[in-house]
Structure formats: C-alpha cells, structure tokens
Amino acid sequence: MTTAALQTVLTVPERFRGPAGVANGGWLAGTLADALNGKRSAVEVTLHAPTPLDSELRLEHVANTVSLYDGDKLLVEAIPVAEDVAAPPFVAFTEAARAEAGFAGHRGHAFPECFACGLREPGDGLRIFPGPVDGDGLVAAGWRVPFTVADEDGVPASIVAAALDCVTGWAHFQPGESALLGRLAVQFHRDVIPGGAYSVVGRATGREGRKLFGESAVYEVDGTLVAAAQATWITPR
Known part of the structure; x- marks a missing residue:
C-alpha cells in the first residue's frame, strides 16, 4: 500500500532571493520546516539544487517528509530530527x-x-x-x-x-x-x-x-x- 501525497504549489517571490536568480536557502528551510510540523520540533532541510524564483513549484507532503520539486527535479527535502539543535552562546x-x-x-x-x-x-x-x-x-x-x-x-x-x-x-x-x-x-x-x-x-x-x-x-x-x-x-x- 502506498501513502497518498498531499501536494500544493509554492512560488518563491523574487524578494526572497539569496544568490541572484535563486531562492534564499534559509527562507526555503523555514518554509519547508513550517509545512512539515508547524514549528513543533527540529527539522533538517537538505537543498539538493538551486530553487528558481517566481516559478510554480510542487510542494509534496508524504508521511514525515516534505519535498519541493520543479517538475520531476527534487530541489529541497525536509525531515524531522529527534535531537535538539545546539546554539552558540548569547551575545547582548x-x-x-x-x-x-x-x-x-x-x-x-x-x-x-x-x-x-x-x-x-x-x-x-x-x-x-x-x-x-x-x-x-x-x-x-x-x-x-x-x-x-x-x-x-x-x-x-x-x-x-x-x-x-x-x-x-x-x-x-x-x-x-x-x-x-x-x-x-x-x-x-x-x-x-x-x-x-x-x-x-x-x-x-x-x-x-x-x-x-x-x-x-x-x-x-x-x-x-x-x-x-x-x-x-x-x-x-
């Protein structure tokens, strides 16, 4: 038996660019983390390929993974992680x-x-x-x-x-x-x-x-x- 995928469309506005012409990696990571668990726990986001701006991309949610595709090309993937994310010390x-x-x-x-x-x-x-x-x-x-x-x-x-x-x-x-x-x-x-x-x-x-x-x-x-x-x-x- 296969798990049905929940699919939506994501378009990254040009404002949220990192290098010229592609999406900011942190913005993508937060977007997919929020889609995966709504800020509840740590999420690991892997960027497989540069993500284009102002293009309709497919956001696919299957079980405990959220993935972003441009056609059949995997761009970004997010999975939950059990460990807390370590932080550097506080600076005033x-x-x-x-x-x-x-x-x-x-x-x-x-x-x-x-x-x-x-x-x-x-x-x-x-x-x-x-x-x-x-x-x-x-x-x-x-x-x-x-x-x-x-x-x-x-x-x-x-x-x-x-x-x-x-x-x-x-x-x-x-x-x-x-x-x-x-x-x-x-x-x-x-x-x-x-x-x-x-x-x-x-x-x-x-x-x-x-x-x-x-x-x-x-x-x-x-x-x-x-x-x-x-x-x-x-x-x-």
Whole structure:
C-alpha cells in the first residue's frame, strides 16, 4: 500500500532571493520546516539544487517528509530530527550591534542582493551583517525586525530561518568569499515579534574538504533563546 501525497504549489517571490536568480536557502528551510510540523520540533532541510524564483513549484507532503520539486527535479527535502539543535552562546544586543562594523561583506560581498545578509534597502531585506565578537570566535549582529516581513500571524518561520542562515557562513567567510547552503537544521522555540530587537549569533564549528559547518541562534535581549540552526555549506570547486 502506498501513502497518498498531499501536494500544493509554492512560488518563491523574487524578494526572497539569496544568490541572484535563486531562492534564499534559509527562507526555503523555514518554509519547508513550517509545512512539515508547524514549528513543533527540529527539522533538517537538505537543498539538493538551486530553487528558481517566481516559478510554480510542487510542494509534496508524504508521511514525515516534505519535498519541493520543479517538475520531476527534487530541489529541497525536509525531515524531522529527534535531537535538539545546539546554539552558540548569547551575545547582548548592544555588543552584537557593535560587531556589525566588522562585517566582512562590507569589504566584499559575493551575493549583495541576498535577502538576509545583502546590502538591500531597509525594510526590503533583513540587513543582518554579522561581524566578529572580540575574543570568543563568535560573529553577531543586531536584528531589528522590519514590519514589512510580518504577515497576519506575525513573523513567519521562513523569515526566522533566513535570519539564522547566512550568519553561519559569515562565521567562516573572508571578504568576497562565498559558499552555497547545502543543509540547515532548524528549531524554533519562541515567536519573533515584528519591530523587535534580537541578537543573531553564529560560530564556525568545523571544516571537512569543501564542507563548512556552523551553528547560529536568535536571542531576545534578555538572553532567551528564540531559534537555533546548524548549517552545512559547500564551497566552490
């Protein structure tokens, strides 16, 4: 006996791009995580191929898996994971905001149009610019959540996961360097409030060949953990 698939159509608006012409990996991860379990537990999202913008894609839900297809081509796949997602330590908002001055992307950005970390207009992109925190191997940024990313239910999981995404890369990148997100495990603990102020923190956790590993977190100003992610990036050949 086969399990019937629940299918819907997903179109990624151009606003939510990462590299030019393709969807932001964190936005995709949050979208599929929310489709899988509605923020209830940790979800691991694997990006198999770049996802096009402004195209009708097939979102398929079968048992404990949500997959995104362009025709018959598998683009993204999400599965639940039992383990909690580890988070880097808290950095106070004022210290995180000061760290932005050292953001490597200000001196060379491979993807300046990126929704999360790109040099977009305020209110359009998230403008999360993680820079090094003195002495402890962390990068951090202050995130002032624009009202323009909220819907009638608040700030979607897709936006929170986008905030968690790029900071794990910038924990590794020097100016002008880049990689593509290959996998992101995300876990949501609390809602993000439109107009709120949060610390976004990341750190590098290792490297293996072309793979870069990192973890990130969003914290409230009092240090309460809002969401966490663990990422695998793939560097160019």
